[in-house]
Amino acid sequence: MNLLNYVPGDSFLHKLNPVTKLLAAFLYGIAAIICGNVFAEVGLIILMILISATCGIAKRAILLTRNLFFLGLIMFVIQLFFVRDGEPLAVIGGFVLFTTGGLKSALLLSLRVIAAMLPLMLLFAITQMNDLCNALVKRLHLPYRYAFIVTTAFRFVPIFATEFHDIQDAQKARGVDFDTKNIFRKIGLVAPLCVPLLVSSLKKVDVSAMSAEMRGFELRGYKSGYKEYPFGVRDLVTVAVLVALIAITALWGA
Amino acid sequence: MISVKNLGFVYQGGKSAALDGINIEIADGDFVGITGTSGAGKTTFTFALSGIIPQKIKGDFYGAVTVDGVDTAVHPAEEFARKVGQVFQDIDSQMVASVVEDEILFGLENFGVPYEEIAKRVDRVLKDLGIEDLRDREIEGLSGGQKQKVAIASILALEPEVIVLDEPTGELDPESSREIFKILTDLNREKGITVIIVEQKIMLLCEYVKHMMVLDKGKIAFYGTPGDMASSIDTFKDLGINVPRVTELSASLISEKIYDGEVTLTVDEAEKMVRRILK
Amino acid sequence: MIRFENVSFGYSEKRPILNDLSFHIEKGDFVALIGANGAGKSTISRLVNGLLHPTKGHVYLNGKDTLKTPSSTLARDCGFLFQNPDRQICENTVKDEIAFSMKAQGWPSDLIADRTRAVLETFDLDPEWFPFSRSRGERQRIALASVLACEPGLLILDEPTTGLDYLECIRIMDHVTGLNQEKGVTVLMVSHDMELVQSYAKNVLVLNHGQILGQGPTNEMMKNVEVLKKARVLPAQIPELALRFGDEFKDVFTVEDMLAALRGRAGKGGAL
Structure with a gap:
């Protein structure tokens, strides 16, 4: 299962303006960053999973949380040994391994990373990349060129994934052993996988650019988009709720 | 009418001419199939018709290609797409959107087609190609045949007079290949769109096209109706073309x-x- | 050579691609797998060399269970030519590209040099060419040369002639046929092109929705209307033409057959 794919639906959040969705994800992230309380961070993560449930993507939210947990774990370990304030908590032979301050800030940082990243990643589940870019161009007048580059990059991800898989099969069929434990051999496996991928991506990108140009890409301006992305009451409500959330976490965390 | 006079082209850094002294006139409403061995200049020829050559791909260009008197080498290629639509060989990379409807909207939006007109055209091309049910689908999950129909629809929406296709059935099974040819025949017959198609499947060409062109080393080796092949069967064999x-x-x-x-x-x-x- | 025993395969329980399939292919045979898209042809070819593993049952290649043998070992018995040569070409010169497969399989370097020289000649390839800038047909020939340099006992061709012109197509197929007839190399070919199948395959395996509808000599299967119709496959032109006349042309399979049959008939009836 691809954790960044769009999941169709028509929940309250699905129907929001894509710009609002992006803003909301950012605001949620800000709330997580300014929040200074471990329990409040846990609360934000749980709240996010509950919100996901309203769009029918609770399962994905849980999977993503689990994946982000590993990232959080790395942050935790680094923070644990580098922050030295507070009382010593673990001492080995007179050497202070870590302190209460270290533990607290490590816990907070790792939870904060999860809470701040989760909404951004869930954004892709309820927003078509095309819609997001078109809306950014139409409402915020972001230059179309950049929006196009971003959508194209996203669109090519699954295409290149399939291509990569097929290349791997082709090389396996020639007798290349991808399960080898020998590290030098493993390094040698990079070329047979990456060269064909590089060649085919260059070709694909070339055709893609030509195809876009031949259909008037250069003529496009922010007014060109056919679909309108109006803001409505629900967008206003969402932003208001998130501003309130920031206020609450700021107060609670203090 | 498409008129090609003394067309020649050498790719930048290329040793030999990809096209060499091509002269041909293609009438409005014609259905021309182009075949030939690889490296015969088929793709280059289609690029010359749509203005990609010499405008987007550099090289030495000789002669002239005009469509309704408009010179493809001079007229901006982007604008030209509304006269001559090009469907590229690689189905996946020519797409610009991830959803079928957005793919069809792309050109219409760029060329500033009026809002009400856009809705009508999208409905019409989806219907013409029989893909109304694919409107909201992700392109990634479609079959090869369906993707090809979407590609044709997105070009057709611009209402070109000529549609040029480069091996559209290359990766399709026989059933879907035939379907694409049937669709093109309908467009040609009912809407009078000139169709120019590069194709290796000679059986399909024989069955559907009005004229056939065989290219060999950048030159026209045969041009005529499929029926004219009779007298040239040996020539075809020499050129490595299967009949x-x-x-x-x-x-x-x-x-x-x-x-x-x-x-x-x-x-x-x-x-x-x-x-x-x-x- | 190849044995499928009650093989099922699918990515999910609900939608199996192959369903309880059993068949075997003898050494020295030239078999074409035919059927509509999604019938399971490519899946079968990938089960043989261990790129895919059966979810139920067993696949044996030269007596080796593919479940227990790594695909890199199976590759020594089984060469695989894919539809798209660009997925395998990864070296800067044709000679390195050809040597690549042998190196991966651990051939001694003096043998590699000998074999490389031999196939370069057989396939009329220049050792110093930059493979990426050659034509599609040449790239496909480079890919085949690299596969055949390893002298596999079995060759699998997956839609080998897609995107090739007729000359290149004949060139590749004639070479494969030569290997099959002279060296007894077993060939398993997946193809949509019935003219190609009729011209080259000895036997045909007809598939539909992951099940075998029929297996038998090519000419026999070409006229088995019932099976072909069920498999949504159009027969080659001349067998189809002959079929429309019932038993009248029951021994007609090729242009020459039809010509011979008509010569006699026209003579008698004095058609002109």
Whole structure:
């Protein structure tokens, strides 16, 4: 299962303006960053999973949380040994391994990373990349060129994934052993996988650019988009709720 | 009308000419199939018709290509797309959107087609290609045949006078390949769109096109109706072009004076021929 | 050579691609797998060399269970030519590209040099060419040369002639046929092109929705209307033409057959 794919639906959040969705994800992230309380961070993560449930993507939210947990774990370990304030908590032979301050800030940082990243990643589940870019161009007048580059990059991800898989099969069929434990051999496996991928991506990108140009890409301006992305009451409500959330976490965390 | 005069092209850094002294006139409403061995210049020729050559791909360009009197080398290629639509060989990379409807909207939006008109055109091309049910689908999950129809629809939406396709059935199975040819035939017949198609599947060309062009080393080696192939079957073999078995059969029967009719291009025609011989 | 025993395969329980399939292919045979898209042809070819593993049952290649043998070992018995040569070409010169497969399989370097020289000649390839800028047909020939340099006892071709012109197509197929007839190399070919199948395959395996509808000599299967119709496959032109006349042309399979049959008939009836 691809954790960044769009999941169709028509929940309250699905129907929001894509710009609002992006803003909301950012605001949620800000709330997580300014929040200074471990329990409040846990609360934000749980709240996010509950919100996901309203769009029918609770399962994905849980999977993503689990994946982000590993990232959080790395942050935790680094923070644990580098922050030295507070009382010593673990001492080995007179050497202070870590302190209460270290533990607290490590816990907070790792939870904060999860809470701040989760909404951004869930954004892709309820927003078509095309819609997001078109809306950014139409409402915020972001230059179309950049929006196009971003959508194209996203669109090519699954295409290149399939291509990569097929290349791997082709090389396996020639007798290349991808399960080898020998590290030098493993390094040698990079070329047979990456060269064909590089060649085919260059070709694909070339055709893609030509195809876009031949259909008037250069003529496009922010007014060109056919679909309108109006803001409505629900967008206003969402932003208001998130501003309130920031206020609450700021107060609670203090 | 498309008029090609003394067209020649050498790719930048290329040693030999990809196209060399091509002269041809293609009437409005024609359906031309182009075939030939790889490296014969088929793709280059289609690029010259749509202005990609010499505008987007650099090289030495000779001669002139005009469509309705408009010079493809001078007129901005982007604008030209509304006259001559190009469907590229690689289905996946020519797409610009991830959802079918957005793919079709792309050109319409860029060329500033009025809002009400856009809705009508999208509905119409989806209907013309029989893909109304694919409107909200992700392109990634479609079959090769469906993707090809979406690609044609997105070009058709711009209402070009000429549509140029480069091996659209290359990766398709026989059933979907035939379907694409049927769709093109309908567009050609009902809307009068000139269709120019590069194709290796000679049986399909014989069955559907009005004129056939064989390119060899950048030159036109044969141009005529599929029926004209009869007198040139040996030429075709020399050029490395396969002719349908039934065509080969009828040509042999004609040359052995067992049959005095026209060369047959399809199994149906061959059946009639054999029945006449047996009578 | 190849044995499928009650093989099922699918990515999910609900939609199996192959369903309880059993068949075997003898050494030295030239078999074409035919059927509509999604019938399971490519899946079968990938089960043989261990790129895919059966979810139920067993696949044996030269007596080796593919479940227990790594695909890199199976590759020594089984060469695989894919539809798209660009997925395998990864070296800067044709000679390195050809040597690549042998190196991966651990051939001694003096043998590699000998074999490389031999196939370069057989396939009319220049050792110093930059493979990426050659034509599609040449790239496909480079890919085949690299596969055949390893002298596999079995060759699998997956839609080998897609995107090739007729000359290149004949060139590749004639070479494969030569290997099959002279060296007894077993060939398993997946193809949509019935003219190609009729011209080259000895036997045909007809598939539909992951099940075998029929297996038998090519000419016999070409006229088995019932099976072909069920498999949504159009027969080659001349067998189809012959079929429309019932038993009248029951021994007609090729243009030459039809010509011979008609010569006699026209003579008698005096058609002209």
